[in-house]
Amino acid sequence: MDTIQFFIVEYIDKEFEIHHPETDISINGRSLIDVVQEIEHAALNLQNERDSCRRSYAGLNPAWRPNLRNELLGNTREPYSVVLTCTCYEDWCKSVLTKIAIDAQTITWRDFTSVLYGEESRSWGGVPIDYSALGPFVFDRRQYLEALDALGLDK
Numbered sequence: 119m120d121t122i123q124f125f126i127v128e129y130i131d132k133e134f135e136i137h138h139p140e141t142d143i144s145i146n147g148r149s150l151i152d153v154v155q156e157i158e159h160a161a162l163n164l165q166n167e168r169d170s171c172r173r174s175y176a177g178l179n180p181a182w183r184p185n186l187r188n189e190l191l192g193n194t195r196e197p198y199s200v201v202l203t204c205t206c207y208e209d210w211c212k213s214v215l216t217k218i219a220i221d222a223q224t225i226t227w228r229d230f231t232s233v234l235y236g237e238e239s240r241s242w243g244g245v246p247i248d249y250s251a252l253g254p255f256v257f258d259r260r261q262y263l264e265a266l267d268a269l270g271l272d273k
Contacts, residue, residue, distance in 0.1 A: 121146055213232065
């Protein structure tokens with residue numbers, strides 16, 4: 119069974135003098151941002167072309183997302199839940215999305231995709247990235263809910 123942790127951390131962008139809280143997601147002890155960027159860098163062969171100090175994703179800002187708890191439980195109007203956003207914080211810019219399914223014992227994240235690098239990118243001439251190495255992740259429902267409760271979000 120996979121494990122998940124949610125943390126509120128301070129996002130600091132010194133270049134643009136921006137700072138605010140964001141939700142950092144750790145799956146099996148690894149930052150989701152790091153895992154996603156590894157997959158994308160390998161697929162795009164950008165390891166030597168990109169400034170490794172500058173990240174291209176941000177965690178979800180709880181102050182800007184009053185329904186964050188519902189989002190992380192898969193309770194959305196869309197079939198996918200946003201789990202990471204672009205550093206511009208627009209959901210439909212370069213977000214990472216997943217389908218979240220809940221049953222009596224588990225919560226599963228599967229079918230990861232990206233707004234920028236998903237299948238839809240073909241419509242503007244892009245080449246989709248295969249995110250199949252990212253999950254599915256199957257979490258113990260109790261552990262997941264306890265980790266989510268630790269964020270102190272409204273229920």
